[in-house]
Amino acid sequence: MGAPTILEKRPLSPQPRTPVGDDPASSPAKRRRVITADKHSAEATENPDSSAVIAEPNAQKLAETVAFVERAFGLWKAFADENSSLECDCAPLRGRSDYRIWSRKVKIVLKRNFVLDLVEGNIGQLPQSHPLDSDLAKLNVTAAMIINKNLSALTKPIVRTITNPREMWEKLERHCKPSDWTLAQTGWFDLQRIKYSRCSNVREYVDRIDDAWRCICLDKDDALEKHELARCASLVFSLDTPRWESWKMGVLSGRKTNIPSWASLVDRLLAAE
Incomplete structure (x- = not known):
């Protein structure tokens, strides 16, 4: 008896497509820049800095962080000349009354600037001696700038002593997110x-x-x-x-x-x- 045929599992419904306006690769020139950033990201994943990865107890997390920084910084730098907006289309955060809508709108801006994963804590840190640490620092500065630009005079003091965007986001959530x-x-x-x-x-x-x-x-x-x-x-x-x-x-x-x-x-x- 021949070997049983293995059937490929396919999704029951088509996967949602990203709207053209939100897709960073919505034109030929943009697609070339995205492909370049993805290529660098793949090379970083396949050939990470061996001495740094081996020395780290969590080598997989470090490799993921390196791949993210390669891609995000490449895209951020490629699109910096297009003056990506740092402000959302809602009023600056006042407090608990408008936190929910504000956070949803600001996340869109963070995503368009390729730094949402940093703010949500999905990305680890790099050793200070790592060659990409300065690129990660620039991404963190961009994320912190976006958050600050969308705060009102009432909420800016909440994070006045914080520079890390993830810590800023978490403190704003603790103070302003309603139960x-x-x-x-x-x-x-x-x-x-x-x-x-x-x-x-x-x-x-x-x-x-x-x-x-x-x-x-x-x-x-x-x-x-x-x-x-x-x-x-x-x-x-x-x-x-x-x-x-x-x-x-x-x-x-x-x-x-x-x-x-x-x-x-x-x-x-x-x-x-």
Whole structure:
């Protein structure tokens, strides 16, 4: 009897693609720079500084750090001439009231500057004698600068004596991140107050409903999915002006099997504005 055929496991659904606007390799010139950075990163992983790696008790962690620094610094340096923004598109952090949205927005800026892993503590340190230590120091300076630029006069003093970006982030989180109970409570209170008549347009209305539910579900995707029907219901029933009555009746009169998803309902609402 012949050997059994080994079947290759494949994902059931296509992998999500990175939006073109967020992809650092969205043009031929950018792709060449990314490929160059990846090549240096691969060479660093395959041929790390042997004496440094052997001397370290955690050689694997050191090799990963070296590979990260090679790639991140190469990309950061390649795109420095494009004046990557260091400021997010939200107001500087005031405190507990806006920490959640602020942290999400600043993480986007950190990621675009290739330093988010540093701030989140996913990258180790290098020995001071390592040839890449100065490159890692420049990445740390960039990360710390991004955090500082997005703090208000009220929150800058919290990290005034700290230069390490990971320590800065952790201290801001300890001081400003609301508890789960406070966050969920805020979401419920906001949801009761949100009405279409109090918003300037449909986009603001949708965003406010969505943010309230994200607070209630603590920004957990599985919890948001679990409460999909309730989210859709709140989006429909808080349309409190006469102009939406016929639209609401059209949605509510649909058969049970045609209950829309949150995404499709938002699309219909925006299209009807």
